[in-house]
Amino acid sequence: MMTREEALEFGMSFPNVYEERPFRDPNWQLVRVKGSKKAFLWIYEREGYTNLNVKVDPEWRDFWRNTYDAVIAGYHQNKEHWNTIILDGTIPDKEIQRMISESYDLVTDSPTKRIYEAVKRIPQGHVATYGKIAEMAGNPRMSRAVGNALHKNPDPEHIPCFRVVNSKGELAGAFAFGGGNVQKELLEADGVEVIDGKVNLEKYGI
DNA sequence: CACCAGGCATTTG
DNA sequence: ACAAATGCCTGGT
Structure with missing residues (x-):
């Protein structure tokens, strides 16, 4: 007892x-x-x-x-x-x-926390849009908050924010991830093709 | 109060 | 018809 x-x-x-x-x-x-x-x-x-x-x-x-x-x-x-x-x-x-x-x-519990939990649920070899993460976190209209939350990702080791792309499949700019091609390399290591700074959402989206 | 790594509907050119 | 610009949504700092 x-x-x-x-x-x-x-x-x-x-x-x-x-x-x-x-x-x-x-x-x-x-x-x-x-x-x-x-x-x-x-x-x-x-x-x-x-x-x-x-x-x-x-x-x-x-x-x-x-x-x-x-x-x-x-x-x-x-x-x-x-x-x-x-x-x-x-x-x-x-x-x-x-x-x-x-x-x-x-x-x-908080929207931010749910956002991080949603990002953790993106399977390896796949990507999700900001809008999709917002939806998974409980409110499809808080995609902007998703960007804000990922901007200060407290635990990149466990929160794979490199798997998040915009609605067109484009990667984040060089200001993120501390380098120009970092996100691209992470995605390719994950098994995701990056062509022209974009990923094919039909193929890799969830 | 004014920012943001977004997205959508709507308006403008 | 189309792309670009605008406005509002959202939540946390």
Whole structure:
């Protein structure tokens, strides 16, 4: 059964988080995301059990509450978006970890993040247009935001923005990718033909 | 407030 | 008929 210490350790294992006890009552402990300061895991003792508050998609909220007796509406929080997990040993640790992970995903969710996730989903040997990425990220009309997001790609190692081209199949200018032919070389290494600074969207688009 | 590695519908020439 | 220019959309910095 998961203990208070293990729950905290799991919460702290996510990127960009910190722990805090912002209330008068030191029993209440929060794990928050740096920057936004949004909390995704609350830890406290109540009625002899360690409780966890986690954010939950309203669509799944009742699923969890119905599946486990030890999951109830968020104590001391907005019942629409929060659940409380009572650590009484009746829920498998894996399921608790899943709820905490989903809570983290919810508070770190943003159009920018979805854009990066969409870019990661472009298969090797294929390309996507800015508009396509916008659509995959949830809003077909935010293609401009896609360009902005890719401009400051925080993790080129895992976010293959070289697979993104404009609606005509043209590559980005020399100002991007730190060199004139870098994107072309990356695409060719990927198995994508580049002719005249363009790729054939019929053939390589997704 | 004014930028952007875009895209679309619409207007202009 | 066509290409080019314009305006607005979008979201994050």
